Amino acid sequence: MKKLLFIAAVLFLSQSCKMADEKPESEVLKQLESKETMKSVDKDENGCLASAGYIWSKLNKECIKLFTGVQLNPIDKPQNDDETKSAYIMFNADANQAELFLPNAPQTIILSRTVDGKPWIYQDWQLISNKGFVLKQGDKTLYAGDDFIGKKVLGSDNEEN
Template sequence: MASVLFTSGAWAQLSPKGAGSDKDKHGCKGSAGYTFSVLKKDCVRLFEEKIQLKEVDSRKSYISNATIILSEDGKEAELFLPESEGSLVLERKASKKAVVYKKGQYTLTKIKNSYTLKLARKTVFKS
């Protein structure tokens, strides 16, 4: 009887998590493609968002995307980078030539309908 209980317990420890049990602290299901957006205060699928930026100078065998979500008032831009957990919220800065958002070494610039993301003055993503 003891060996049967041990076998059952070992199986329970090795079995994968149940479907939908991969929710993050905000209730977003990663396995369904959802991540939490600070600006929308909701779970979103990044691949469904309108502003997608392509990696500029990739030495990898694939090209990564960065995703931008703008606040309703346009004063903030939420940046989702590949291989990063969570997001970074950039704040809009005064500029006469373009719409510019900044946070640390990141600068997001919008001219007409084109976006450019720079890291320490080097262009890393463009739309």
């Protein structure tokens, strides 16, 4: 009888410990859904890690960081400090096409040129290279910038910081 009681107690304790370690199925499902949501929020439909500043380049078919392209500032604010209001340009390997990233635009614009020295064009958009870049839509100049990649540092000619 003591052996039977002892076996019953051991079985009861092992089952109660096992139950304490197990999470309810609904809690496990919530955790899995949460992880999937985090993955989908963090990456766009092309797999670019948006939280790290990456965006998909249709032209180069890869994830890129915009600030590695040429920054064009709005004409009405040439000393623009807000990069979210700037346009960016990325070129393909032979520079006969340029991908235009406009602020708050849902899609990029691919401009092309047929001959070196001529502007890149798409519909009424023109990207003109002349001691930097000028972006026009129709007759209106919207953005301009030098030919530096990314944001240039202003205010000091010294090598010391």
